Amino acid sequence: MMDALPTPADVQEALVSVEHLRVEFGAGEAMVVGVDDVSFSVGPGETLCVVGESGSGKSVTSLSLMRLVEFGGGRIATGSITFKRVAGDSLDIAKVDPEFMRSLRGAEIGMIFQEPMTSLNPVFTIERQLTDGLRAHLGLSAAAARTRALELMNNVRIPEPERRLKQYPHELSGGMRQRVVIAMAMACKPRLLIADEPTTALDVTIQAEILALIDRLKRDNGMAVLFITHDMAVVAQMADRVVVMHRGRIVEEGPVRQIFESPRADYTRMLLSAVPKLGEMRGKTAPEAMQGLSAQPRAQPASRAKKDDINDILLEVRNLTTRFPVKGGVFRRTVANVHAVEDVSFSIRVGETLALVGESGCGKSTTGRSILRLTEAHSGEVWLDGWEVLKLPPVDLRRARREMQMVFQDPFASLNPYRRLRDQVAEPLENFGLGSRSEIDERVATLFDRVELPRSFLKRFPHELSGGQRQRIAIARAIATHPKLVIADEAVSALDVSVQAQVLNLLMDLQADLGLSYLFISHDMAVVERISHKVGVMYLGRIVEFGPRAAVFEDPRHGYTKSLLSAVPIADPRKRRIHEAQGARTMASPIFPLNYQPAPSLYDEVSPGHLVLRPEAGSLWSG
Amino acid sequence: MKRLLTIKALIGFALVAMVLGVAIFAPIFIPEEAANRMHMTARLKSPSGLYWLGTDQLGRDLLFRVMRGARTSLSIAVSAVLISLLLGLPLGLIAGFYRGAIDNVLMRLVDTLLSFPVLLLALVISAMLGPSIPNAIIAIGVAFAPFLARVVRGEVLRVVQMPYVEAARAAGARDQRLIVRHILPNIMPPIIVQATISLAFAILAEAGLSFLGLGTQPPQSSWGLMIQASRDYLDVAPWTALVPGAAVALTVLGLNMSGDILRDIFDPRSK
Numbered sequence: 001m002m003d004a005l006p007t008p009a010d011v012q013e014a015l016v017s018v019e020h021l022r023v024e025f026g027a028g029e030a031m032v033v034g035v036d037d038v039s040f041s042v043g044p045g046e047t048l049c050v051v052g053e054s055g056s057g058k059s060v061t062s063l064s065l066m067r068l069v070e071f072g073g074g075r076i077a078t079g080s081i082t083f084k085r086v087a088g089d090s091l092d093i094a095k096v097d098p099e100f101m102r103s104l105r106g107a108e109i110g111m112i113f114q115e116p117m118t119s120l121n122p123v124f125t126i127e128r129q130l131t132d133g134l135r136a137h138l139g140l141s142a143a144a145a146r147t148r149a150l151e152l153m154n155n156v157r158i159p160e161p162e163r164r165l166k167q168y169p170h171e172l173s174g175g176m177r178q179r180v181v182i183a184m185a186m187a188c189k190p191r192l193l194i195a196d197e198p199t200t201a202l203d204v205t206i207q208a209e210i211l212a213l214i215d216r217l218k219r220d221n222g223m224a225v226l227f228i229t230h231d232m233a234v235v236a237q238m239a240d241r242v243v244v245m246h247r248g249r250i251v252e253e254g255p256v257r258q259i260f261e262s263p264r265a266d267y268t269r270m271l272l273s274a275v276p277k278l279g280e281m282r283g284k285t286a287p288e289a290m291q292g293l294s295a296q297p298r299a300q301p302a303s304r305a306k307k308d309d310i311n312d313i314l315l316e317v318r319n320l321t322t323r324f325p326v327k328g329g330v331f332r333r334t335v336a337n338v339h340a341v342e343d344v345s346f347s348i349r350v351g352e353t354l355a356l357v358g359e360s361g362c363g364k365s366t367t368g369r370s371i372l373r374l375t376e377a378h379s380g381e382v383w384l385d386g387w388e389v390l391k392l393p394p395v396d397l398r399r400a401r402r403e404m405q406m407v408f409q410d411p412f413a414s415l416n417p418y419r420r421l422r423d424q425v426a427e428p429l430e431n432f433g434l435g436s437r438s439e440i441d442e443r444v445a446t447l448f449d450r451v452e453l454p455r456s457f458l459k460r461f462p463h464e465l466s467g468g469q470r471q472r473i474a475i476a477r478a479i480a481t482h483p484k485l486v487i488a489d490e491a492v493s494a495l496d497v498s499v500q501a502q503v504l505n506l507l508m509d510l511q512a513d514l515g516l517s518y519l520f521i522s523h524d525m526a527v528v529e530r531i532s533h534k535v536g537v538m539y540l541g542r543i544v545e546f547g548p549r550a551a552v553f554e555d556p557r558h559g560y561t562k563s564l565l566s567a568v569p570i571a572d573p574r575k576r577r578i579h580e581a582q583g584a585r586t587m588a589s590p591i592f593p594l595n596y597q598p599a600p601s602l603y604d605e606v607s608p609g610h611l612v613l614r615p616e617a618g619s620l621w622s623g
Numbered sequence: 624m625k626r627l628l629t630i631k632a633l634i635g636f637a638l639v640a641m642v643l644g645v646a647i648f649a650p651i652f653i654p655e656e657a658a659n660r661m662h663m664t665a666r667l668k669s670p671s672g673l674y675w676l677g678t679d680q681l682g683r684d685l686l687f688r689v690m691r692g693a694r695t696s697l698s699i700a701v702s703a704v705l706i707s708l709l710l711g712l713p714l715g716l717i718a719g720f721y722r723g724a725i726d727n728v729l730m731r732l733v734d735t736l737l738s739f740p741v742l743l744l745a746l747v748i749s750a751m752l753g754p755s756i757p758n759a760i761i762a763i764g765v766a767f768a769p770f771l772a773r774v775v776r777g778e779v780l781r782v783v784q785m786p787y788v789e790a791a792r793a794a795g796a797r798d799q800r801l802i803v804r805h806i807l808p809n810i811m812p813p814i815i816v817q818a819t820i821s822l823a824f825a826i827l828a829e830a831g832l833s834f835l836g837l838g839t840q841p842p843q844s845s846w847g848l849m850i851q852a853s854r855d856y857l858d859v860a861p862w863t864a865l866v867p868g869a870a871v872a873l874t875v876l877g878l879n880m881s882g883d884i885l886r887d888i889f890d891p892r893s894k
Contacts, residue, residue: 374792401795405793405794408789409786414787416788416804416808416809417891417892418889419804419805427796431794431795432795461892463892477790481794481795
């Protein structure tokens with residue numbers, strides 16, 4: 001496949017070629033340049049990945065190709081976008097009439113967006129949304145459009161297409177919706193498909209399926225794909241050629257192997273070194289800091305926790321169960337329960353990181369929240385340093401919370417927009433009355449030093465900070481009271497990779513210095529492999545596999561763990577693993593009737609400390 | 624960085640300043656006697672050099688009356704909205720924050736109040752308390768409180784589940800601190816907008832009550848009373864309605880325009 005790699009297409013051959021594109025937003029003093037001097041081309045049947053972090057201009061570029069950038073307040077200032085049409089003639093998309101552009105969109109250029117929730121209209125059936133485009137662009141009759149819609153549904157491998165056509169978007173899972181969106185984009189057999197972060201909102205196993213689907217559709221139809229992503233691993237799996245963007249400009253362009261194996265630009269090198277690669281921790285027992293972010297090699301944090309220290313169990317969770325009622329009927333009675341967390345047990349030692357990993361809805365976040373009692377558990381025990389957390393009266397619960405703090409996923413939402421950063425970090429200190437005002441000021445300032453933020457930020461508001469800086473504030477707040485346990489709920493998921501690597505290193509440094517224990521909740525297997533001592537894999541509310549990091553990653557025993565690990569894209573174009581499974585897997589539901597008695601979680605110990613859920617309790621897994 | 628002092632803000636502030644200036648100074652410079660003096664020979668005169676804004680059915684100078692009416696109308700509206708805030712804000716905060724039974728009880732009460740037309744509600748309260756301006760203020764304030772309580776509760780429900788509120792809870796914040804430090808500032812923007820809109824309705828509600836003899840008592844003037852009085856002469860002397868109507872419109876316009884700015888001033892993101 002790599003041999004058939006197209007040479008950088010020259011302008012005559014190229015399906016679309018962008019030259020010196022400059023897009024501006026606003027006017028006068030407030031003018032912002034979205035992208036500047038961007039040139040690249042996409043050949044027929046080629047996948048070009050545009051990769052970059054937030055603010056790199058990758059989405060602006062893709063929206064310009066559809067002339068949708070104008071609807072976002074942008075303006076193509078200079079440059080040309082030459083598109084070769086089916087008929088053979090060429091036109092400059094940057095200059096065509098907006099009305100004419102409408103006939104091109106959807107017909108010759110298809111587009112898929114990031115959010116499968118919002119790119120379908122919730123009030124129309126799938127059939128209506130699919131056939132509308134067909135009838136408008138191809139002038140098909142109602143019956144012919146329906147036949148074609150069915151064909152498309154089959155083409156994107158949606159099970160039971162007849163039934164799905166009658167359904168509304170909310171009745172479909174995220175992966176199904178994205179398949180429908182792809183079917184809509186493919187409806188008129190476009191020659192160019194623009195995919196803007198099409199799998200970012202999806203779980204990793206669903207992502208693998210969607211990537212394989214796009215790859216097959218491209219090969220079957222000889223379609224060119226312009227793939228926009230922030231994820232180097234996805235790039236390695238999908239791209240023929242790669243364009244790396246940074247701050248609105250192209251920093252490097254080349255064939256995928258060249259970009260990954262001999263990157264020329266410093267930025268590309270930094271980006272690649274910041275990506276944790278699944279499997280690179282093979283044979284290592286302790287977490288390891290990310291290298292290559294700065295000029296000097298990084299000293300590995302020496303674990304402060306001594307051998308006898310690490311034997312102390314800090315947190316012990318026994319048979320934790322959390323359920324949410326499902327209300328229904330006229331009287332809003334409880335008609336069923338969501339078994340979000342079902343009979344989960346584990347323990348964390350002092351100075352140790354336990355990672356809970358799984359896909360959305362598996363109960364990993366609820367587990368963390370139940371331990372902190374932000375969500376009340378249904379049953380079970382949580383022992384923190386001799387306290388039975390679930391039974392504590394409110395007064396003692398506050399005291400126990402001093403020992404366990406949380407870092408949330410979204411650094412934009414977890415800081416109060418109306419409070420200065422000093423006050424945000426001082427919050428727990430003030431709540432627990434830890435010192436006078438001047439003592440708190442002093443402590444907050446040292447915390448800023450600790451998380452490597454300048455003290456000049458003390459008086460600022462959250463909106464003045466970048467995502468990574470905000471997450472540092474959230475971490476400073478979490479460690480302010482010298483807690484023993486920090487629960488990090490997808491704490492690095494919303495960050496750009498380079499920032500993610502820095503925050504991961506910060507977390508590891510803090511652990512080494514302060515002897516912290518982490519409950520690290522994440523969906524990202526590669527990140528988990530980096531940071532954890534132990535791993536619990538969750539599926540449908542249960543831990544299906546638990547053990548030392550090396551055991552779980554190098555010798556996965558449960559079917560779900562295996563499928564999860566095989567679905568993770570690897571940031572190495574030589575290790576392509578994108579292949580389409582037969583038929584999309586449907587996720588089992590964690591909703592059970594009120595009188596349902598779940599079986600207890602029983603485990604087999606396959607090696608010391610490596611536990612695998614017995615099939616009788618986890619019979620829900622059908623992999 | 625957004626500019627706070629836009630043209631819109633300046634116009635808004637200018638309007639509010641003008642109305643406030645009139646409300647404060649008109650009663651000092653225009654004696655009550657001048658505003659109440661009847662010119663029996665000059666009834667329903669259109670605006671002219673002598674009577675700049677015309678006269679009403681009793682030959683009273685509309686300019687004097689509208690200027691003296693500003694203080695009455697504004698003070699009633701502002702006090703009434705403050706009362707509705709005083710009642711609605713804690714109600715909505717408690718209902719939205721604690722949810723459950725207390726929310727159900729409070730919100731059914733609010734729904735019951737909302738199911739009556741505002742004016743009817745104000746009328747009943749006013750009639751029970753007796754006709755006077757302070758009672759009219761209380762009546763309007765109580766009648767408007769359920770609307771604010773609803774808006775406040777909705778906002779609290781939105782904000783209370785924000786991660787920063789959870790983060791503060793996890794950081795050991797007590798309920799009172801959560802409400803005052805974390806929730807209240809974040810729900811203020813829509814509350815400010817709602818309150819400025821309520822001011823306009825309060826001016827009109829006062830008119831309704833006065834018309835029924837339960838608010839401002841003649842011969843004292845208020846904008847609402849003037850609009851009500853003009854009702855019978857709309858075809859022959861439309862200015863009798865237009866003059867107080869324009870005063871209400873300009874005030875509300877000014878309040879709404881500056882209400883947005885007020886909201887932005889509270890928001891650190893716009894600095």
